[in-house]
Amino acid sequence: MREKLIEFRNVSFRYGEEEPWVLKDVSFDIYKNEWVAIIGHNGSGKSTIAKLMNGLLFPQEGEIYINGQVVNQDTIWDIRKEVGMVFQNPDNQFVGTTVQDDVAFGMENRGIPRDEMIRRIDESLTAVGMQDYRLTEPHRLSGGQKQRVAIASVLAISPQVLILDEATAMLDPKGRLEIMSTVSNVQDRNELSLITITHDLREVVQAERVIVMNEGVIWDEAKPREIFAKKDRLREIGLDVPFIATLADELNKSGLRISNEPLNHEELLEDLWTLHSKM
Amino acid sequence: MDITFKNVDYIYQENSPFAHKAIENLSFHIPSGSFVAVIGHTGSGKSTLIQHLNGLIRPSNGEVHIGDFRLTNDDKPKNMKELRSRVGVVFQYPEHQLFEETVAKDIAFGPENFGVYKRDIEKRIKEIIPAVGLSEELLERSPFELSGGQMRRVAIAGVLAIKPEILVLDEPTAGLDPRGQKEIMEMFYDLHQKENLTTVLVTHSMEDAVKYADHVIILNKGTKYMEGKPEEVLTQQEALNKVQLDVPEMIEFLYAFEKRFGLPIPFKRQSVKQLADEIQHAMKEAGSHE
Numbered sequence: 324m325r326e327k328l329i330e331f332r333n334v335s336f337r338y339g340e341e342e343p344w345v346l347k348d349v350s351f352d353i354y355k356n357e358w359v360a361i362i363g364h365n366g367s368g369k370s371t372i373a374k375l376m377n378g379l380l381f382p383q384e385g386e387i388y389i390n391g392q393v394v395n396q397d398t399i400w401d402i403r404k405e406v407g408m409v410f411q412n413p414d415n416q417f418v419g420t421t422v423q424d425d426v427a428f429g430m431e432n433r434g435i436p437r438d439e440m441i442r443r444i445d446e447s448l449t450a451v452g453m454q455d456y457r458l459t460e461p462h463r464l465s466g467g468q469k470q471r472v473a474i475a476s477v478l479a480i481s482p483q484v485l486i487l488d489e490a491t492a493m494l495d496p497k498g499r500l501e502i503m504s505t506v507s508n509v510q511d512r513n514e515l516s517l518i519t520i521t522h523d524l525r526e527v528v529q530a531e532r533v534i535v536m537n538e539g540v541i542w543d544e545a546k547p548r549e550i551f552a553k554k555d556r557l558r559e560i561g562l563d564v565p566f567i568a569t570l571a572d573e574l575n576k577s578g579l580r581i582s583n584e585p586l587n588h589e590e591l592l593e594d595l596w597t598l599h600s601k602m
Numbered sequence: 603m604d605i606t607f608k609n610v611d612y613i614y615q616e617n618s619p620f621a622h623k624a625i626e627n628l629s630f631h632i633p634s635g636s637f638v639a640v641i642g643h644t645g646s647g648k649s650t651l652i653q654h655l656n657g658l659i660r661p662s663n664g665e666v667h668i669g670d671f672r673l674t675n676d677d678k679p680k681n682m683k684e685l686r687s688r689v690g691v692v693f694q695y696p697e698h699q700l701f702e703e704t705v706a707k708d709i710a711f712g713p714e715n716f717g718v719y720k721r722d723i724e725k726r727i728k729e730i731i732p733a734v735g736l737s738e739e740l741l742e743r744s745p746f747e748l749s750g751g752q753m754r755r756v757a758i759a760g761v762l763a764i765k766p767e768i769l770v771l772d773e774p775t776a777g778l779d780p781r782g783q784k785e786i787m788e789m790f791y792d793l794h795q796k797e798n799l800t801t802v803l804v805t806h807s808m809e810d811a812v813k814y815a816d817h818v819i820i821l822n823k824g825t826k827y828m829e830g831k832p833e834e835v836l837t838q839q840e841a842l843n844k845v846q847l848d849v850p851e852m853i854e855f856l857y858a859f860e861k862r863f864g865l866p867i868p869f870k871r872q873s874v875k876q877l878a879d880e881i882q883h884a885m886k887e888a889g890s891h892e
């Protein structure tokens with residue numbers, strides 16, 4: 324049995340009594356050592372879910388459990404120690420006057436010894452390629468550099484739950500791949516739960532499970548391959564499928580029978596190769 | 603309006619121990635009416651470059667010309683306000699350009715500041731709101747009580763509302779959902795053609811660069827690394843890999859396909875459907891020859 328780390332039980336949320344509900348009866352579980360991607364149109368409630376997970380907001384209805392503990396005013400301080408989050412705009416989370424202070428900040432709050440802190444600052448900044456900027460003021464970084472530092476800060480605290488809210492949106496595709504492979508290595512090594520909120524379809528493919536939000540409700544929840552098989556229905560709710568899935572679809576229409584719902588280049592080339600050898 | 607950079611350096615915190623040269627000896631010319639994509643890895647100087655275009659910063663050395671406006675280190679145009687009314691910039695992070703109490707006031711701020719009549723502003727807002735995919739219900743909301751993608755759309759609306767001649771876009775689709783990314787790029791492209799704008803797009807999407815731009819400039823560590831037509835520059839995998847970039851995904855696939863099957867299929871900005879037909883055709887041909 325896999326260990327449940329996060330549980331949403333019939334959660335509904337709105338930003339004010341006069342405001343419309345932005346989450347409606349949302350329930351899901353996230354397990355230890357699992358990578359879940361949350362996707363959905365703009366305004367579908369993804370960031371709201373993230374903020375509920377670390378107690379920045381509280382639901383009006385339903386309960387949220389992190390590691391068996393219900394999230395409320397009394398438990399948030401404990402819970403935040405275990406939940407690391409990178410916000411959509413990194414400016415909203417910089418607190419240090421230099422990059423290295425910023426990475427140190429979260430560790431200081433968690434009482435990590437000095438020697439260990441120095442080691443982790445070094446390790447996490449190197450992991451995101453920002454080791455040369457440790458004395459720079461965060462607001463003097465480029466857009467993508469800010470995102471790299473924000474990710475380093477959260478890696479350094481080594482939380483049990485890591486939430487990345489469009490944390491790589493400003494990176495070039497190569498940088499995005501590198502950072503995500505760093506993050507996924509850390510996830511494996513520390514057996515943490517990784518939750519990525521993203522519009523990048525190539526990133527979604529790498530997750531084990533996908534939760535699709537639509538207008539505040541869970542529209543679907545399945546493995547990437549099952550999700551991306553619903554091509555037209557995804558497009559109807561403002562989403563899309565990766566280039567390779569679109570190409571496979573068009574190849575099918577043109578008479579080449581691609582049967583395995585390929586999601587990356589290697590898989591599609593492999594399918595074509597099988598066809599080729601039968602021609 | 604055309605844009606010219608002549609041997610431009612830009613140094614942050616010049617004359618301090620923290621001095622950092624973000625742009626070095628950069629020269630290029632963008633004729634009026636072009637659609638230019640500026641590409642480069644993290645920290646290569648893209649946002650620094652575009653901040654020159656509305657005079658937010660001035661070159662440390664060298665000269666920048668925007669139409670008749672000239673910017674140098676010791677000389678700025680007297681009519682800076684006019685420059686800003688003709689060059690609209692959508693910044694990388696939308697929060698940096700939102701500040702009013704309501705979405706409606708935020709969008710109206712630019713045109714009001716440049717003396718557009720209230721009635722006309724209202725008309726513009728009515729047109730722009732659906733074009734950027736926002737609903738009218740949000741107009742009275744604070745721009746800070748929106749989702750990331752909604753904020754992005756408000757920031758874009760605010761810039762379109764001034765009806766600029768030069769449209770400068772710093773990763774305008776970051777944070778938009780897939781449909782939004784497509785629709786907003788199509789909307790920019792339509793506007794570019796209809797209004798005969800000069801458009802400068804900073805992007806990490808090689809797909810958008812190849813689809814919409816007629817010219818690309820690749821930056822590396824603050825200097826110009828390559829420049830030319832997108833189909834010529836963005837197909838050079840080896841050269842791009844050297845500066846941390848890659849070709850568009852379709853081209854990446856075509857190269858891998860050729861390697862595997864020995865069947866070259868040239869890239870000519872074809873649609874996915876067209877590409878599928880070409881693959882089918884090439885494989886059939888090859889099969890019948892064996």
Ligand SMILES: Nc1ncnc2c1ncn2[C@@H]1O[C@H](COP(=O)(O)OP(=O)(O)OP(=O)(O)O)[C@@H](O)[C@H]1O
Binds near residue numbers: 345369372
């Ligand atoms: N502080 C706030 N006050 C009032 N309403 C808000 C606030 N923040 C978000 N909303 C609204 O709640 C809804 C859900 O927003 P949320 O930020 O969760 O969306 P999202 O799925 O993260 O979207 P995006 O992809 O654009 O980031 C939206 O309709 C938004 O306008």
Ligand SMILES: Nc1ncnc2c1ncn2[C@@H]1O[C@H](COP(=O)(O)OP(=O)(O)OP(=O)(O)O)[C@@H](O)[C@H]1O
Binds near residue numbers: 644
């Ligand atoms: N305000 C500032 N003060 C000092 N240095 C800065 C400042 N802003 C940017 N820099 C530095 O200048 C260089 C170029 O930054 P710029 O923001 O132009 O990069 P960019 O190409 O837009 O990158 P990204 O794709 O990450 O947004 C970077 O090394 C950055 O650290």
Ligand SMILES: [Mg+2]
Binds near residue numbers: 369370749751
């Ligand atoms: Mg969000």
Ligand SMILES: [Mg+2]
Binds near residue numbers: 465467650694
């Ligand atoms: Mg930038």
